[in-house]
Amino acid sequence: MDDRKVLFEELGTIGLTTDEFENLIKGYQKITIKKGDLLIKSGTVVKGYYFVISGFLRSFIIDFEGNEVTTNFYGKDALILEGHSFFMQIPTKEDIQAVEDCELWVKKLETFNKDFNLYKEYRDWGRSRLASDFFSLKERTLSMITDKASSRYKKLIKNNPEIIKKASLKHIASFLGITDTSLSRIRKEIS
Amino acid sequence: MDDRKVLFEELGTIGLTTDEFENLIKGYQKITIKKGDLLIKSGTVVKGYYFVISGFLRSFIIDFEGNEVTTNFYGKDALILEGHSFFMQIPTKEDIQAVEDCELWVKKLETFNKDFNLYKEYRDWGRSRLASDFFSLKERTLSMITDKASSRYKKLIKNNPEIIKKASLKHIASFLGITDTSLSRIRKEIS
DNA sequence: GTATTTTCTTGTCTTATGACAAGAATAAGA
DNA sequence: TCTTATTCTTGTCATAAGACAAGAAAATAC
Numbered sequence A, B: 001m002d003d004r005k006v007l008f009e010e011l012g013t014i015g016l017t018t019d020e021f022e023n024l025i026k027g028y029q030k031i032t033i034k035k036g037d038l039l040i041k042s043g044t045v046v047k048g049y050y051f052v053i054s055g056f057l058r059s060f061i062i063d064f065e066g067n068e069v070t071t072n073f074y075g076k077d078a079l080i081l082e083g084h085s086f087f088m089q090i091p092t093k094e095d096i097q098a099v100e101d102c103e104l105w106v107k108k109l110e111t112f113n114k115d116f117n118l119y120k121e122y123r124d125w126g127r128s129r130l131a132s133d134f135f136s137l138k139e140r141t142l143s144m145i146t147d148k149a150s151s152r153y154k155k156l157i158k159n160n161p162e163i164i165k166k167a168s169l170k171h172i173a174s175f176l177g178i179t180d181t182s183l184s185r186i187r188k189e190i191s
Numbered sequence C: 001g002t003a004t005t006t007t008c009t010t011g012t013c014t015t016a017t018g019a020c021a022a023g024a025a026t027a028a029g030a
Numbered sequence D: 001t002c003t004t005a006t007t008c009t010t011g012t013c014a015t016a017a018g019a020c021a022a023g024a025a026a027a028t029a030c
Helices: A004-011 A018-026 A083-088 A109-118 A120-146 A149-159 A161-166 A169-176 A180-190 B004-011 B018-026 B083-088 B109-118 B120-146 B149-159 B161-166 B169-176 B180-190
Strands: A028-033 A038-040 A048-054 A057-062 A068-074 A095-098 A102-108 B028-033 B038-040 B048-054 B057-062 B068-074 B095-098 B102-108
Touching: A004 A018, A004 A120, A048 A109, A057 A169, A068 A161, A068 A169, A068 B120, A083 B120, A102 A109, A109 A120, A109 B120, A120 A149, A120 B068, A120 B083, A120 B109, A120 B120, A149 A161, A149 A169, A149 A180, A161 A169, A169 A180, B004 B018, B004 B120, B048 B109, B057 B169, B068 B161, B068 B169, B102 B109, B109 B120, B120 B149, B149 B161, B149 B169, B149 B180, B161 B169, B169 B180
Parallel strands: none
Antiparallel strands: A028 A102, A038 A095, A048 A102, A057 A068, A057 A095, B028 B102, B038 B095, B048 B102, B057 B068, B057 B095
8 A cells, every 4th residue: 555655646636536536546557577677668569657666767769770779767756658659559669678676557558548538637637747748858859959968967967866876877878869988078077 | 611621631530420520610719820920929828729720830949048949840730739838827938930921720728628528539639649749759859869960951851841941041950959050051061 | 122131151160079999897697 | 706798988089060250142121
């Protein structure tokens, strides 16, 4: 029951009655994956969305030259929603990998659809989440355009210290759109 | 009635009955704006989403140094949805400006919410649109990371020739994340 | 249709970042 | 614990893109 706290914090405040909330919560299943394992494999259809209970993950794609490009990081309480694949039920191009051992809640498509159509509050919550993830991505894209690499790195230190602590230099570098060599030099420069 | 064709193509195929469709369509109002005018002003709360019937628009933000950075372009049939502001009803940071005289359909929040809760099909459509816009932005961000400026420009020529035709060099340049000087040289290089 | 403003091109020089490679440090495996 | 693999640092050199400035071309206004 303790683990439900994470969900409770997010979903317990959207305005559902206790019964509705309990019913909604039933649709979540707990899973664990080991460090290095893939939660989502590129080429497959994503079957659920996920809440991170504990652990740390990253998403990446393989670019045309065969290099891994890290597209995002997911720590405690993060929502992992690969909407394009999940909603349209088409294969995803991204892989999502556990950087540490992880515990997650899964919500599968069928129960998601059922609850989505059942509860207005859940719909509003989902819409907000999507809109705010969209907004974050916009900010990131803008930062790629207007900031130089060292500023992007400094922002990451300030806003996402967990990433700096848990992700490897190589993964952070490709997330920032630079080489690991450059990031190493930026680190030296800053310290 | 002719102008409804645009909407029809998008919304007429989502599985509503004729009556439901007619009712949905009623929620749209037609507006026009003149070249140079702002459809959405930064600092205000977005009151609707828009379908472009005719014309051409661009969205931009002002960065910390006071420069305009073009964030998107919208041609015929495009959906203009500033979700973060529209759904959360908070002020937006973006401006959206008519590059040419434009005609648009507006759907205001109240009718949107009514119809969203009324029709499952409309909900599914909205979710798909949001997910696919999200996906496009992801691709754009990835392109900023993995492609050099000339490749990004070539992709734009191939995938969005309308932008090349209608937008100014300066706006295209900031959209691609480069200076107008650089884009001018890339154009010379290519031709 | 001329004047004025805006947009685009081109030149020179600077700078941030990449490519490649070799060694150091750290982590993982046996 | 020792060995091997991985990650990180550092050096040298190459290159894409920016900064600044001046002129050409095009669009807009009067």
